[in-house]
Amino acid sequence: MTYGTTVPYPAPSPGPQDRARTAPAGTASEAPDLPRLLPVHGAVPVDLRTHLSRYGAPPYFGHPGKLIPVLKVAGLTGRGGAAFPVHRKLQAVGEARTRPVVIGNGAEGEPASDKDKSLLWISPHLVLDGLQLAAEAVGSEAVGLYVHRNARLQERLRAAVAERAAARADLAPVEIIDAPPRFLAGEESALASRISGQPAMPRFKPPRVFERGVVGRPTLVHNVETLAHMALIARYGPAWFRSVGTRDEPGSMLCTVHQADGRRGVVETGLGTPLRDLLQLEGTQAVLSGGYHGAWVPSADAAHMTLSNEDLKAAGGFVGAGVLVALPAGRCGIAETARVARYLALESAGQCGPCFNGLPRIAAALDEVASPRPDPRAVTDMIRWAALVEGRGACHHPDGTTRFVRSALHVFREEIRNHSAGRCVDPAREPFLPLPADTALDAADWS
Amino acid sequence: MNGITQSTALWYASRATGVVSLLLLTAVVLLGVLVNRQGRLPGLPRFVVTGLHRNLSLLGVAFVAIHVITAVLDPYVTIGIVSIVIPFASAYKPLWLGLGAISLDVVLALILTSLARARMSRRLWRSLHWLSYVAWVSALVHSLGSSNDLHGGVLLYMAIACTLAVIAAVAWRITHAGREIPREERAAATLARMSPARAPETRGTPRNDARPPASGNRAPENVR
Amino acid sequence: MKRELRVDPTACSGHGLCAELLPELITLDEWGYPIVARGLVPRSLDRHVRRAVTDCPVLALKLLPAS
Numbered sequence: 001m002t003y004g005t006t007v008p009y010p011a012p013s014p015g016p017q018d019r020a021r022t023a024p025a026g027t028a029s030e031a032p033d034l035p036r037l038l039p040v041h042g043a044v045p046v047d048l049r050t051h052l053s054r055y056g057a058p059p060y061f062g063h064p065g066k067l068i069p070v071l072k073v074a075g076l077t078g079r080g081g082a083a084f085p086v087h088r089k090l091q092a093v094g095e096a097r098t099r100p101v102v103i104g105n106g107a108e109g110e111p112a113s114d115k116d117k118s119l120l121w122i123s124p125h126l127v128l129d130g131l132q133l134a135a136e137a138v139g140s141e142a143v144g145l146y147v148h149r150n151a152r153l154q155e156r157l158r159a160a161v162a163e164r165a166a167a168r169a170d171l172a173p174v175e176i177i178d179a180p181p182r183f184l185a186g187e188e189s190a191l192a193s194r195i196s197g198q199p200a201m202p203r204f205k206p207p208r209v210f211e212r213g214v215v216g217r218p219t220l221v222h223n224v225e226t227l228a229h230m231a232l233i234a235r236y237g238p239a240w241f242r243s244v245g246t247r248d249e250p251g252s253m254l255c256t257v258h259q260a261d262g263r264r265g266v267v268e269t270g271l272g273t274p275l276r277d278l279l280q281l282e283g284t285q286a287v288l289s290g291g292y293h294g295a296w297v298p299s300a301d302a303a304h305m306t307l308s309n310e311d312l313k314a315a316g317g318f319v320g321a322g323v324l325v326a327l328p329a330g331r332c333g334i335a336e337t338a339r340v341a342r343y344l345a346l347e348s349a350g351q352c353g354p355c356f357n358g359l360p361r362i363a364a365a366l367d368e369v370a371s372p373r374p375d376p377r378a379v380t381d382m383i384r385w386a387a388l389v390e391g392r393g394a395c396h397h398p399d400g401t402t403r404f405v406r407s408a409l410h411v412f413r414e415e416i417r418n419h420s421a422g423r424c425v426d427p428a429r430e431p432f433l434p435l436p437a438d439t440a441l442d443a444a445d446w447s
Numbered sequence: 448m449n450g451i452t453q454s455t456a457l458w459y460a461s462r463a464t465g466v467v468s469l470l471l472l473t474a475v476v477l478l479g480v481l482v483n484r485q486g487r488l489p490g491l492p493r494f495v496v497t498g499l500h501r502n503l504s505l506l507g508v509a510f511v512a513i514h515v516i517t518a519v520l521d522p523y524v525t526i527g528i529v530s531i532v533i534p535f536a537s538a539y540k541p542l543w544l545g546l547g548a549i550s551l552d553v554v555l556a557l558i559l560t561s562l563a564r565a566r567m568s569r570r571l572w573r574s575l576h577w578l579s580y581v582a583w584v585s586a587l588v589h590s591l592g593s594s595n596d597l598h599g600g601v602l603l604y605m606a607i608a609c610t611l612a613v614i615a616a617v618a619w620r621i622t623h624a625g626r627e628i629p630r631e632e633r634a635a636a637t638l639a640r641m642s643p644a645r646a647p648e649t650r651g652t653p654r655n656d657a658r659p660p661a662s663g664n665r666a667p668e669n670v671r
Numbered sequence: 672m673k674r675e676l677r678v679d680p681t682a683c684s685g686h687g688l689c690a691e692l693l694p695e696l697i698t699l700d701e702w703g704y705p706i707v708a709r710g711l712v713p714r715s716l717d718r719h720v721r722r723a724v725t726d727c728p729v730l731a732l733k734l735l736p737a738s
Contacts, residue, residue: 346638349630353704
């Protein structure tokens with residue numbers, strides 16, 4: 001079975017991006033191997049003509065639903081962090097009785113993550129292909145791309161959409177929708193609220209957005225990377241997709257990798273890649289996986305782990321949206337965690353009592369623990385508050401924050417003991433983890 | 448009993464139940480503000496405040512029912528039955544009685560919508576519930592104009608006390624609404640209370656500086 | 672019908688009536704917000720559950736089909 005027109009894609013020579021296994025012999029040699037989503041050389045944005053000559057036209061199936069079994073065999077899971085099976089979402093929305101809405105989620109509120117912006121900048125047409133294929137699969141004509149607030153990026157995307165409309169490459173018109181620069185802006189229900197004209201704040205579930213989302217209609221929300229994978233799976237098939245990755249966690253993903261020396265970049269790699277192939281672990285004390293709702297893992301453990309939920313979940317972490325940060329040995333992990341916890345507290349939507357009461361208190365307690373000779377009650381208070389806030393918000397902001405904080409209390413316990421004795425590994429407190437300069441201050445910041 | 452005595456009895460009944468209705472409506476308005484402000488009646492559980500608010504409003508409607516029916520039945524004055532709910536439709540003192548009809552209409556609407564609260568959008572219910580102040584003012588002016596009862600003596604003091612109480616309650620509500628921290632700023636406000644030395648930087652807009660933080664460990668101000 | 676009790680935290684403003692009316696299933700945390708026991712609602716508490724749900728001034732307490 002052919003999935004659209006395929007054109008031989010130059011096989012890349014093994015380079016820094018290419019640490020994962022290459023395709024075993026016998027698989028489609030025409031289909032691209034790693035990197036799949038981003039071009040091999042440089043970061044030159046791909047225009048429509050190049051895109052079409054490389055991949056061919058988007059392989060529409062001509063009928064709703066046909067893409068779904070393909071995605072099921074491929075085992076594609078969401079690349080926005082939750083790793084939910086993609087075919088199940090499509091199935092649920094496709095079965096809705098009212099006409100659904102399809103939104104590509106490129107809000108990327110996580111400060112340490114660059115992959116969605118990079119993908120949208122460099123390979124927008126893969127994302128837009130996926131968006132159209134998803135829309136076709138669920139029978140939708142209301143399609144939007146929710147993008148974080150960056151004028152240049154949004155302009156480029158509008159131009160890409162216009163190009164496609166002119167070339168009649170799209171089945172449905174695509175609206176580019178602006179997302180406020182909030183950590184929670186990309187949360188599914190916050191996205192639905194924003195697109196429905198309200199502030200980008202999460203809502204209580206039920207109903208979930210696939211049942212009632214944007215203006216009350218069933219809404220399919222997919223991370224932009226997930227859509228890009230969809231676009232390629234539709235062309236090259238599930239077997240090709242599964243040629244990298246592991247059996248339970250197939251395929252490739254984009255990771256934002258922060259090295260200890262400050263280098264930061266987006267790489268595409270197969271799931272199951274050893275972490276030591278992605279991060280320079282020498283001279284580091286811990287690795288943060290899964291972003292600011294993820295967890296710290298000691299470098300000694302990380303050296304034996306792979307980029308997989310199987311390994312990371314056992315250590316309290318998860319793959320999430322592929323953020324990997326290596327913390328240099330000479331930094332204070334508690335101080336870094338305290339800075340981020342403060343940011344996370346300020347990014348609370350302020351709707352749920354446990355969240356806007358608990359998170360600032362936890363952040364303040366962490367600040368205390370990060371200071372010399374901290375009050376010993378700070379840690380016990382923090383643990384009590386963490387237990388109080390978990391699961392009691394409308395979204396997972398409290399849960400993710402407590403996961404992050406708990407892992408820090410465990411991984412940096414040595415440093416906490418140091419602080420009790422009045423010592424710190426890095427009294428200068430040079431910030432390492434990236435955070436945005438602005439904090440949310442009033443209602444306008446959420447719209 | 449001859450006709451005039453019968454009329455007097457009905458007239459007295461109407462006036463008496465009218466006074467009680469005004470008292471009950473005042474109590475309901477005050478309790479409504481107390482519910483909104485998450486206040487308590489001293490020594491009593493919180494559910495008493497909402498329970499009383501609801502039950503007294505139903506009791507109030509019962510008294511208003513007697514109040515209007517006795518007035519209609521009284522042959523001494525001409526008040527048609529439709530003028531109970533249609534404002535300004537009575538032959539006798541149409542303006543003052545009309546205000547009473549308006550008040551009753553609104554109260555009935557409030558009670559019906561509150562019974563069906565779970566089935567309507569919260570925003571719609573809340574917007575309608577604001578009309579309770581219209582109902583109270585309307586009832587008060589109706590009481591003052593329909594007879595001379597409240598123009599002197601104990602009943603005058605009662606009317607003044609009710610008015611002052613409602614004004615005080617509304618003022619209390621308005622001052623707190625002014626000091627309420629909007630959702631988007633709550634976490635920052637809590638953080639500022641926890642560690643004043645490391646308060647989040649504001650952009651220096653007057654609104655941010657002017658608002659004092661909420662007190663203590665009490666649940667912060669209402670979500671709206 | 673199997674149902675569970677949940678509070679919509681975006682609507683809840685910490686009035687605290689629910690904890691008074693249904694102490695078997697609801698306690699208040701140190702900030703005045705309800706902690707609702709998870710799991711199915713026992714039939715014996717039906718009347719009290721319904722009252723707590725109706726009496727919440729902001730209708731934040733909800734009886735939902737068990738997920």
